[in-house]
Amino acid sequence: MLDLATPVQYVKGIGPRLAEMLAAKDIHTVDELLHYLPFRYEDRLNPKGISELKPGEMASVIAEVRTSGLFRTRRMPIFQMTAGQGRARLKCIWFNATYLRDKFKPGQMVALYGKVEEDSHSDALQLIQPQFEILGDAADDGSTDAAEQKAADSLEIGRIVPIYESAGQGRLTSRWFRRIIRTALDNLTPDIPDLIPQAVRLRLSLVSPREALCQVHWPEAGESFDDLQSSRTPAHVRLIFEELFFLELGLELKRRQQKTKTGIAFSLEGRVREAIKKILPFHPTEAQKRVLKEIASDMEKPSPMRRLLQGDVGSGKTIVAFEAAIIAMENGYQVALMAPTEILAQQHYFSARRILENAGYRVVLLTGSLEDDRKREIRRHIVRGNAQLVIGTHSLIEQKVEFAKLGLVIVDEQHRFGVLQRFKLMKKSSDGEDRKSVLKSGETEGSSAENAEPDVLVMTATPIPRTLALTVYGDLDVSVLDQMPPGRSPIVTRRVSDERSAEVWDFVRKQIAVGHQAYVVYPVIEEKEESELKAAMKMYKELSKRIFPDLRVAVLHGRMEPELKDQVMRLFQKGEIDLLVATTVIEVGVDVANATIMVVEHAERFGLAQLHQLRGRIGRGAAKSYCILMTGGKVSEEGERRLDAMVRTTDGFKIAELDLELRGPGEFFGTRQAGLPSFQVANLIRDRQLLEVAKREAAAVLAGPNPDITQAEIDKAVRHMRTRWQRTYGLVEVG
Numbered sequence: 051m052l053d054l055a056t057p058v059q060y061v062k063g064i065g066p067r068l069a070e071m072l073a074a075k076d077i078h079t080v081d082e083l084l085h086y087l088p089f090r091y092e093d094r095l096n097p098k099g100i101s102e103l104k105p106g107e108m109a110s111v112i113a114e115v116r117t118s119g120l121f122r123t124r125r126m127p128i129f130q131m132t133a134g135q136g137r138a139r140l141k142c143i144w145f146n147a148t149y150l151r152d153k154f155k156p157g158q159m160v161a162l163y164g165k166v167e168e169d170s171h172s173d174a175l176q177l178i179q180p181q182f183e184i185l186g187d188a189a190d191d192g193s194t195d196a197a198e199q200k201a202a203d204s205l206e207i208g209r210i211v212p213i214y215e216s217a218g219q220g221r222l223t224s225r226w227f228r229r230i231i232r233t234a235l236d237n238l239t240p241d242i243p244d245l246i247p248q249a250v251r252l253r254l255s256l257v258s259p260r261e262a263l264c265q266v267h268w269p270e271a272g273e274s275f276d277d278l279q280s281s282r283t284p285a286h287v288r289l290i291f292e293e294l295f296f297l298e299l300g301l302e303l304k305r306r307q308q309k310t311k312t313g314i315a316f317s318l319e320g321r322v323r324e325a326i327k328k329i330l331p332f333h334p335t336e337a338q339k340r341v342l343k344e345i346a347s348d349m350e351k352p353s354p355m356r357r358l359l360q361g362d363v364g365s366g367k368t369i370v371a372f373e374a375a376i377i378a379m380e381n382g383y384q385v386a387l388m389a390p391t392e393i394l395a396q397q398h399y400f401s402a403r404r405i406l407e408n409a410g411y412r413v414v415l416l417t418g419s420l421e422d423d424r425k426r427e428i429r430r431h432i433v434r435g436n437a438q439l440v441i442g443t444h445s446l447i448e449q450k451v452e453f454a455k456l457g458l459v460i461v462d463e464q465h466r467f468g469v470l471q472r473f474k475l476m477k478k479s480s481d482g483e484d485r486k487s488v489l490k491s492g493e494t495e496g497s498s499a500e501n502a503e504p505d506v507l508v509m510t511a512t513p514i515p516r517t518l519a520l521t522v523y524g525d526l527d528v529s530v531l532d533q534m535p536p537g538r539s540p541i542v543t544r545r546v547s548d549e550r551s552a553e554v555w556d557f558v559r560k561q562i563a564v565g566h567q568a569y570v571v572y573p574v575i576e577e578k579e580e581s582e583l584k585a586a587m588k589m590y591k592e593l594s595k596r597i598f599p600d601l602r603v604a605v606l607h608g609r610m611e612p613e614l615k616d617q618v619m620r621l622f623q624k625g626e627i628d629l630l631v632a633t634t635v636i637e638v639g640v641d642v643a644n645a646t647i648m649v650v651e652h653a654e655r656f657g658l659a660q661l662h663q664l665r666g667r668i669g670r671g672a673a674k675s676y677c678i679l680m681t682g683g684k685v686s687e688e689g690e691r692r693l694d695a696m697v698r699t700t701d702g703f704k705i706a707e708l709d710l711e712l713r714g715p716g717e718f719f720g721t722r723q724a725g726l727p728s729f730q731v732a733n734l735i736r737d738r739q740l741l742e743v744a745k746r747e748a749a750a751v752l753a754g755p756n757p758d759i760t761q762a763e764i765d766k767a768v769r770h771m772r773t774r775w776q777r778t779y780g781l782v783e784v785g
Contacts, residue, residue, distance in 0.1 A: 363666025
């Protein structure tokens, strides 16, 4: 008998060689094999007859191959196969499919699935690019006898058939997976433990794990086909909930463990409140007041704060972060603010100096581009405690940087950092050898820090759909700034083709003529950075020499020396540059209230969140602002949806939801190290409601005491979660 922990190579029909191919799909055990779910199903229980087909419907057809051949046209090769049932014929067409040349043989039985369309040249029906499976061949290795062949064929027709993604460069086909998974299920031990507490199972009417695994791969004839395709059968719900439940159990456990750690109970006496009031440059919004209250309440507690502050571009997160910093500094602690780019770090530094230095706080900037002597001097100020607010990039987590008394860590644009980097900054201690080595001999050390973890405030201007916040940031409490400060003018967004560029440049000129400034943004894509940068520089020359020779035009891109970048941004902020041609280095942090117009060239090549971030650079003053999205050439269907969303709404949370749907969770953050869990069966977009249920149930299980749930059940569930934690959920456990 097999159990879930059995290595997959011991399943009959696999062996060491095929196990290596499965390992490439992260399938190492029987458990992982059985959680390799079908991505769709075909109804071969009641396949359609060719004569019953109707245009526009999705249909399964089982028919005999009659003829096939490759036809070359001027544009592309086209492979055509004709299948038949008696006298009825059905034409199937695949574009650019030379690989099918030797695939079909007359007389084979083939299962076809696709959208039925009318042939424009005749009244006949056809399938374009159908998915197919040859049913009449012998098994893959050619060694099955008649009885085995009959058993294999019984998995292919006369039932609802699961369809799997192939593996091993196509060698492990969907048909192969059906046979192997059926073998594994037939030999699986009947007593699979159910580690979800019984009260939860009963409340949600969950089927048993074994029944779920059998039904998800081999649904019974009466199962709803719509529920199968949308992963909403009782079997699917059980497996998805189980995965999400154990993720949320781990995150809830982590939240509770954090509450037991020693933190800093900051005082919020009258002196601190007065210090906060002094720095406010304007009357705060109700959202800012609410969020500051949440942060201050956390900082008063003796356990470390772990809070995510998210708000749309321009919602006033920075001033809230500075208010939190004052609470720490007025209590005698240092604050570290880490930003992902030098430009954003410099922007925070200039803002902090403007707002905080007049109130007597000492602010320093530490970035990689500083001279070594300057870096050493700043590190000495930090370790002695002379620097109260330390702003920087990744330089802050270098081993040489040590704090005298670190009380608050602020991480801006968290999704651009790995979770481990946040963790490293949190763990900056003051009692190690590194700290002593920074001090020159004969210097006295600053006051020793308490043995307490600093509070952590994570900020992002990329609104994160609640589904992702519950997983990636599941260990953090969430505060949302959902109001814009007064005096902001709505941004008008328009889309035009580059054929109308003359009109666009005329409009830009008129805006600059009345005293405003403009951005022209050009894409630089990493894989083609050299050629793209040349194109951006060419555009700069075109604009400065030919189109706007009478205006002050400058360029800004990531390859420039930091001092030059800084100089260009200062001139633009002072109003001494009319038009700034830039790459996406301006995506975050650049704040120029007089910039009222942005032209984005080749807008179809930008991601949705990136376009929204770029647009957030304008509309920061009272004057009406305009974002013009210029497109060139043919735009993909997905590109059309992105551009349409930008024109339709300026609500960052609506845009984030659509961006998540378009790109999927893995791409939403652009990097695996953001801490996104690797799911086997759950899908964060499809399964958001189940995620909410899982979070609620996990919290209830650990809340205790609960008369319906025994301590033994809780212990078993927690042990199971811990054994799968690192492998399944990756870095989510760190930080």
